[in-house]
Amino acid sequence: MSLILSEEQELLRDTARDFVQEHLSVKAFRAIRDQDVADGFDRKIWAELCELGWAGIPFSEEVGGAGLGFAELGVVLEELGRTLAPTPLLATVALGGTAVALAGNETQQKEILTAVCAGERLLALAFQETPRFNPEVVETRAETAADGYTLTGEKRLVVDGHVADTLVVTARSADGSVGLFLVDAGAAGLSVERTRMVDSRNAANVRFDGTPAQALGDPTASAAVVDEVLDRAMIALSAEMLGGIQESFERTLQYLKDRDQFGVKIGTFQALKHRAADWFCEVELARSIVLMALRGVDDAAPNLPQLASAAKARTSDVYIQSGEEGVQLFGGIGMTDEEDIGLYLKRARVTELWLGDGDYHRHRFATLEGY
Amino acid sequence: MADLDTFRSETRSWLEANCPAEMRTPPKSAFDVAWGGRKAEWASPEQKQWLDVMAEKGFTVPTWPKDCGGAGLSKAEAKVLKQEMRALGCRPPLMSFGITMLGPVVLEYGTDEQKRKFLPPIARGDIRWCQGYSEPGAGSDLASLQCKAERDGDDYVVNGQKVWTSEAHLSDWIFCLVRTNSDASKHDGISFLLIDMDDPGVEATPIELISGASMFCQTFFDNVRVPVNHRIGAENAGWTIAKKLLQHEREMLSDPGGSGSPTGARKRGTLADDARLSLGASEGPLPDTALRERIARLELDTLCYKATLTRSADGAKAGRGVGPETSMFKLYMSELNKRKSDLRVRIRGANGLGWTGEGFARDDLAATREWLNSKAESIAGGTSEIQRNIIAKRVLGLPD
Structure with missing residues (x-):
């Protein structure tokens, strides 16, 4: 598949950009943050977004989806990432929804994904246990019960966990295998504690104490599926990060053209020009690898895990670089809450460490390549 | 079809x-x-x-x-x-440079x-061409070149010096930037001349490099007569042609496995294989974890760079024209190649420290020379610093 957007994808991008500018601008993000909205997002806007069909982009038409792919999902996520838009799209569609689509049996897919596409159900993927990302550690236990399973354990950094109607949870069975399980919000022995993140992203710590759960598909056969889900999660997150990277770069570039010091625009200084040029290269490289990874999902690329790590390593490094360069080049004003650029630095930090930073992914890439 | x-x-x-x-x-x-x-x-x-x-x-x-x-x-x-x-x-x-550099501009402007x-x-392949651009006083600031061509009837008389003329001592003709008007602003007084190096007034002497190789020369012109009809394009309009030709050169230099990187096609073990051998390490993660990280970083950067080439090619295929990403190719490719050459020597350890002769394998000696040669990548064809200036100006629109 081509690494440039098709005409249809460009149309989708333009629609998404218009919608996001109108309803989900950085101003809207600030309003949600400053008013301390309990859900952490605007349900009315979410309903409109679902009416546009975005919640069903990668899902089949049988469940009410658009039957498109990650390439299209990535287009929308990038636009949402540009304005730090608070929506449950990433957690519900790209993470939870993808898990259901990959691992769920026919009944589960039909029931859950139909509700997701209709905007009637929110999902969250609960996988992280260690403070620093290490998906090999899964101590949450799944025990068989009369009517399915019970889960016991704790998960952290569950994005949108506080609003999810259904949690998709990784847990280890008695035989040692790791599988995926479904837990309904409000289930007995489930406690969900919303966490206030530095970037005002919505997340939660979740505790299971003999909480009733249902296996997603066959839990003993899904160890490989967990990896596949995480690969896709990394790639989708990278697409969102690309939007933030592009936006923070463009905003800083504009500032270099606008700001006067020593009687000239600061963009005339070669020390800053060279930094901008190097930064531009990094942005372009990030765009290329994200596009390649998104298409890798749709084309079932045999090296998808490598592409996922390549994309997440790059966007992690470049987003942090963008946030840091942005604040530095804006100077004093960049340190204020009033100026938006600092919001991107904070979002960069959270998205960098979520699902593995550059160091983690270089380590993973080397392991995947056998060295 | x-x-x-x-x-x-x-x-x-x-x-x-x-x-x-x-x-x-x-x-x-x-x-x-x-x-x-x-x-x-x-x-x-x-x-x-x-x-x-x-x-x-x-x-x-x-x-x-x-x-x-x-x-x-x-x-x-x-x-x-x-x-x-x-x-x-x-x-x-x-x-040849005739094929990749001169040919396209003769086709366009001749x-x-x-x-x-x-x-x-x-x-x-009867005539081999070399490029006469840089001068001792005109490197990154190429347009300040001084090699002079004065009109005398139907000829120009050329006097001056060129440097970094690749393989001039093996070449037959040279395409040259010369100053035909010293009063105009520096970009407006340059012409593009084709000069036969058989002329007794032309002398090329090789320059020995840090790698021991001598692929570049100094070329001197002493009252060399060049017919006016050996000028490509109008008099004093040579700068436009020069820039176009540099674009062709940069494309050649940023094509992995192209003639800009002749060793790119050579089959080798992967960096990780070389490292394993060199460390005497068996299977599993390489014990030198910092080296392992360095290899992974280079491989990931290379993957991203290749993805960018593919994206650009896909854009061209779809008729979208040249995207802004192309301007980074020369800059990024040369820095990547330098890092790769450096890493090859680093991985080899003691085997990468030989200069000549016994005690070193041919491949190892070649890696060492290549490391030194690779330093030219971010200098020739416009330094990396000049590439950054170009990106800042042309792509990012930053003010002068």
């Missing part, structure tokens, strides 16, 4: 019938590919034979018009030819007479 299929099968049978077996093995170095010219030294009779049959067919410059020595192929046909050559393992019959005079000998 049917025409293309016919062309493919005809080309395949022609290549099978005409490409000597010796020319179907990968070149071991840049010297295994012919560079042509009056002073050409042929590595084998087959090398000459291969060049002659390909040139006869117009396949050394397949997309050039037939009366210019080409085969008049469409881009699609030229791609088929390339694919079929690759499938058979055919070596390129000829590499008169019909100039095209017919200068292009066919390039296509046949």
